[in-house]
Amino acid sequence: MKEVTLKQIAENLGISITTVSKALKDYPDVSKKTKTLVKQEAKKLRYKPNVFAVNLRTRESKTVGLIIPEVVHHFFSSVINGIIEQAEKKGYLVIILQSNESYKLEKKQVDLLISKRVDGIMISLANKTVDISHLKRVKELEVPLVMFDKISKLMDCSKIIINDREAxxxxxxHLIDSGCKRIAHFRGALLPQNSIDRFLGYKKALEDHGITYDSSLVYICENVDYEDGINAAKKLLEDHDDVDGIFAITDLAAIGAISVFNERGIRVPDDISIMGFSNWFVSSAITPSLSTVDQPGYEMGVKTFKLLYKEMKARRKNKEFEPKTVELETRLIKRNST
Amino acid sequence: MKEVTLKQIAENLGISITTVSKALKDYPDVSKKTKTLVKQEAKKLRYKPNVFAVNLRTRESKTVGLIIPEVVHHFFSSVINGIIEQAEKKGYLVIILQSNESYKLEKKQVDLLISKRVDGIMISLANKTVDISHLKRVKELEVPLVMFDKISKLMDCSKIIINDREAxxxxxxHLIDSGCKRIAHFRGALLPQNSIDRFLGYKKALEDHGITYDSSLVYICENVDYEDGINAAKKLLEDHDDVDGIFAITDLAAIGAISVFNERGIRVPDDISIMGFSNWFVSSAITPSLSTVDQPGYEMGVKTFKLLYKEMKARRKNKEFEPKTVELETRLIKRNST
Known part of the structure; x- marks a missing residue:
């Protein structure tokens, strides 16, 4: 398609480019008649204003980037929901990239967003990410950056997290208080900080309540999903017959476990109690309904963008910005699985 | 932040802008030594290449827009997954906007994407959308456009759909074959084409099998979600005591209904059979597991981008493009709720 410029419209009408530009933007110092003429001509020529380029005055693209391990996961899609709603309110568009938990892809995506001149980047790390030099580069280039949920403690930037260890x-x-004495843990992969912290919180609770930690009761759920929960539960039943409680790293894994127990006639919570994590709405719909920890995804999205916006604003005004770490509240939700 | 240009790097090193540009792009006709010098200087000055602007040679932004009614919905997040994966493979970034089922917002978002110069737009309509002049404008401006799932029959553009009526x-x-004689329908809102088509398919199946259609058995689930399913099921139990089957427009609504029946001791499928729609993975995890129709979200996303890509390619080469409608296969999945 041939590109139509302001110049062409101006030439066709025999007026100045400035007048055309002002007419299209509805400036008060252009007559109504001229505005109508210009708009008709623009429509006729199929003129499209070019605002995708970096705004030359403000040096802003009004576009931000979001890198997230996966989009098909209730927690992450809630975060996306919070981010895009908040961004739109402030006049920013969001480019969303999915790292699929791959470090290599995440690195490539960070470079891509930088080269695309986004005004800021929001990221939740892939499970495989250890080296954070790609993020240090974002910092060096003074591109505003906020990490959320899966963060790196080594990175000096703003962060929105929950206190995973405490939660x-x-x-x-809660499992101990309900009378459990042999408690298994379905944990996540070895690297992500939130997986480590939830494991450490589990271990600490056992120790503080006189229960000896037994590493054979810890099962790794690499993808923390429904299938992983099914497999871990099956393995647990083969390995141990005395476990009376499970703390699963996600509701998905917990629901997988419940489906195995339902199938085999093992009564939840009479024979075994189960705790999930995240408070996915389905956890209240299954039988028995799942006790869990509420992890505020939507709120995390809103706060992530708000903090990024603050940093972008400071950068725009050439002001110093001190990175902040915001910790969101979690809540214990007691239902019928414990 | 002050903008660093190729010119500054060239001036600092006393070489030409062309050489700087070539060195940064690793052209073979620039010496290794010069390349190193240029790259060091670029790093020192924190130079960022500007590729966010529309590429002047190809007139492409390599960015496409996606407008979707909601992101926190398993079907739609699967579509997003398919779209962004496919787009990234072809070197395109995706801006995602959520219309929240609002016509007004959707219209604004279409204008915004046009003004941002995206190379193409993918859209699933909001429930409230009747007037499609905003989409006709996309067509007039010759911006490639693909509709998916919730489409308008009035719009002449490419479409990726399923045969909702047939499904x-x-x-x-399937409910009739399982012996049901009084079948209720939990339908969606009145406007969306897929909601209309699923209702018509339900009605036709009754008529073809000698069952009189009774409009009092049709309940509207405005948001087709879990809560809607709960409310419709409660209302149904108040209104009718002879219903032995329900066809719900989504798995979510069906699962809401199951939770009501479980709670009240109504046996599924012995007292009442339930069919869902979409084959959300949770539908196999609940008790009883839900019979449903598999609606391929990920595949719909992949096909939507592929079709958009074809149109963008044709447009780039100034070739004619004939809009296509692709109908994806659905599959009946029999589980324990029927």
């Missing part, structure tokens, strides 16, 4: 401690303590 | 017919027939 996991509370969840495990 | 609903099959689902209802």
């Amino acid at each position: 996991a401690y509370t969840a495990t303590k | 609903a017919y099959t689902a209802t027939k």
Whole structure:
């Protein structure tokens, strides 16, 4: 398609480019008649204003980037919901990239967003990410950056998190308070900080309540999903017959476990109690309904963009910005699985 | 932040802008030594290449827009997954906007994407959308456009759909084949085409099998979600005591209904059979597991981008493009709720 410019419209009408530009933007100092003429001509020529380029005055693209491990996951899609709603309110568009938990892809996506001149980047790390030099580069280039949920402690930037260790401690303590004495843990992969912290919270709760930690009761759920929960539950039933409680790293894994127990006639919570994590709405719909920890996804999205916006605003005004870490509240939700 | 240009790097090193540009792009006709010098200087000055602007040679932004009614819905997040994966493979970034089922917002978002110069637009309509002049404008401006799932029959553009009427017919027939004689329908809002088509498929199946259609058995689930399913099921139990089957427009609504029946001791499928729609993975995890129609979200996303890509390619080469409608296969999935 041939590109139509302001110049062409101006030439066709025999007026100045400035007048055309002002007419299209509805400036008060252009007559109504001229505005109508210009708009008709623009429509006729199929003129499209070019605002995708970096705004030359403000040097802003009004576009931000979001890198997220996966989009098909209730927690992450809630975060996306919070981010895009908040961004739109402030006049920013969001480019969303999915790292599929791959470090290599995440690195490539960070470079891509930088080269696309986004005004800021929001990221939740892939499970495989250890080296954070790609994020250090974002910082060096002075591109505003906020990490959320899966963060790196080594990175000096704004972060929106929950206190995973404390929340996991509370969840495990709830199982202990309900009378459980042999508590298994379905944990996530070895690297992500939130997976480590939830494991440590579980361990600490056992120790504080006189229960000896037994590493054979810890099962790794690499993708923390429904299938992983099914497999871990099956393995647990083969390995141990005395476990009376499970703290699962996600509701998905917990629901997988419940489906195995339902199938085999093992009664939840009479024979075994189960705690999830995240408070996915389905957790209240299954039988028995699942006790869990509420992890505020939508709120995390809103706060992530708000913090990024603050940094972008400071950068625009050439002001110093001190990175902040915001910790969101979690809540223990008691239902019928414990 | 002050903008660093190729010119500054060239001036600092006393070489030409062309050489700087070539060095940064690793052209073979620039010496290794010069490349190193240029790259060091670029790093020192925090130079960022500007590729966010429309590429002047190809007139492409390599960015496409996606407008979707909601992101926190398993079907739609699966579509997003398919779209962004496919787009990234072809070197395109995706801006995602959520219309929240609002016509007004959807219209604004279409204008915004046009003004941002995206190379193409993918859209699933909001429930409230009747007037499609905003989409006709996309067409007039020759911006490639693909509609998916919730489409408008009045719009002449490419579409990726399923045969909702046929799929609903099959689902209802499955209830009839299982012995149901009084079948209720939890339908969606009145406007969306897929909601209309699923209703018509339900009605036709009844008529073809000698069952009189009774409009009092049709309940509207405005948001087709879990809460809607709960409310419709409660209302149904108040209104009728002879219903022995339900065809719900989504798995979510069906699962809401199951939770009501479980709570009240009504046995599924012995007292009442339930069919869902979409084959959300949770539908196999609940008790009883839900019979449903598989609606391929991920595949719909992949096909939507592929079709958009074809149109963008044709447009780039100034070739004619004939809009296509692709109908994806659905599958009846029999589980324990029927």
